[in-house]
Amino acid sequence: MERLQKVIAHAGIASRRKAEQLILQGKVKVNGKVVTELGVKVGPQDKVEVDGIPVEREEPVYYLLYKPRGVISSVKDDKGRKVVTDFFKDVDKRIYPIGRLDYDTSGILLLTNDGDFANLLMHPRYEIEKVYIAKVKGIPTREQLKQLEKGIMLEDGMTAPAKVKMLSINKQKQTAIIEIRIHEGRNRQVRRMFEAIGCKVMKLKRERYAFLDLKGLNPGDYRELTPHEVKQLRALALSGGGK
Incomplete structure (x- = not known):
């Protein structure tokens, strides 16, 4: 038996929070009866409908x-x-x-x-740590890397502290390969962080997601x-x- 809102979320219809709102609004039926309480649990044989449309329950993958x-x-x-x-x-x-x-x-x-x-x-x-490897144009100074570690002011606010490690530099081509670990997930965040210290990202790869x-x-x-x-x-x- 699982909570009704979790079943709706698993079906990909809405997030659990949105599913709770749908239940409270009387838009969810279980076995033909409207349910407006959040504590209801349902089993595999129960028929669930949202706005009159049957919920197809998929095994989570x-x-x-x-x-x-x-x-x-x-x-x-x-x-x-x-x-x-x-x-x-x-x-x-x-x-x-x-x-x-x-x-x-x-x-x-x-x-x-x-x-x-x-x-x-x-x-x-609950942001999970993500590890990126960036190849950048320009070789950042130690002070610039410290700025990334402390946090960079972007147009959407200050970034959280990051962990940064210089992996290699190519003085002839004026490029560097840098590992950066962040917990946030803003749009194009890593690229914008490097741009803020004057280094354009040429190549970017997310190497780790938590322990994966x-x-x-x-x-x-x-x-x-x-x-x-x-x-x-x-x-x-x-x-x-x-x-």
């Missing part, structure tokens, strides 16, 4: 994709560009990405049909998360992202 560059983090694109779900032709469930990676950024992206799980990982309060990495995968490959990994991610988010 969780995937890790090595997103290549030049792919949109969405389920469709009005310009006809390649999207991340194009790599899941053999998956018959309605999955969608948890958060996003920029079009030009490669690396780890998680996908699921579990709205509750997705919202948990994306909630600003890209081991054994090539760009465009994906694998299913193990039940233990899903459990670990939930626990990590609820503990404050491991910070």
Whole structure:
């Protein structure tokens, strides 16, 4: 037996919070009867409807994709560009990405049909650590790297402290490869942080997401998360992202 709002969230209809609102508004029926209380639990045999439409209950699935560059983090694109779900032709469930990676950024992206799980990982309060490798034009000074570590003022506010490590430099080409660890997930955040210290990002890859990495995968490959990994991610988010 599961809580009604969780079943609705798992079906991909709405987040758990939105599902709770739908229940309170009297828009949800269980076995033909309107339910307006949040504590109701339902089993596999119960018939659930939202706004008169039957809820198709899917088993929750969780995937890790090595997103290549030049792919949109969405389920469709009005310009006809390649999207991340194009790599899941053999998956018959309605999955969608948890958060996003920029079009030009490669690396780890998680996908699921579990709205509750997705919202948990994306909630600003529970931000998970993400590790990026950036190739930048220009060699930042030690002081500039310290600015990234302390926080950078962007147009949407100050960034949280980051962990930064210089991996290599090419004095001839005036480029550097830098590892940066952040907990936030703002739009194009890593690129904007480097631009703020005068370094343009030439290439960007998300190498780690919490304890997950890209081991054994090539760009465009994906694998299913193990039940233990899903459990670990939930626990990590609820503990404050491991910070």
